[in-house]
Amino acid sequence: MTPRATPMCPDDRRTALVTATLPLLLEHGRAVTTKQIAEAAGVAEGTIFRVFESKEELVAATLEHAFDPEPFLADLRGIDPDQPLRDLVSALVKALQDRFRGIFELMTAVGMSGPPPARQHLANHRELAARIMADLLAPYADELAVPVEELVRITRLLTFSGSHPHISEGRTLTTDEIVSTVLDGLRAKDS
Structure with missing residues (x-):
């Protein structure tokens, strides 16, 4: 079981997830899974969907950040x-x-x-x-x-x-x- 994530405001959580996603995109491309992202960010998979509507929205936010x-x-x-x-x-x-x-x-x-x-x-x-x-x-x-x-x-x-x-x-x-x-x-x- 993934330990409970440290409480953060939604903007900080979004930033942490984007930061965790970037190296995974470089490694796996768009095939990266939300499970991999959650593990890299040290959160439960459901935490992603509290601040992003979908994996695609998280990927888009990560690309926006990288550019x-x-x-x-x-x-x-x-x-x-x-x-x-x-x-x-x-x-x-x-x-x-x-x-x-x-x-x-x-x-x-x-x-x-x-x-x-x-x-x-x-x-x-x-x-x-x-x-x-x-x-x-x-x-x-x-x-x-x-x-x-x-x-x-x-x-x-x-x-x-x-x-x-x-x-x-x-x-x-x-x-x-x-x-x-x-x-x-x-x-x-x-x-």
């Missing part, structure tokens, strides 16, 4: 701006890779081909992320052959495609490969 851009934007804002250009671009690429890979892995696990309907408006978050990145890179504008905004665009595109296992034909790019391509190009040094 929330705010933690990623906070990561970008937390990057140290007072580091050399190469280190700064590396930090930006690493943050982008972590975000993209996490989303790609989850989408593959649950059979998604795009963001959940509630996240179709992600363009404004992409613009905000681009602005944060551009602000971080602005002090180095004189060292760049292109405007800062163009460096951000190219870095994001290369990181997205180079981090996606299907687009990259299973040969994803490392942070260093992306940074070197963006900052140094692919031309031989004595050309």
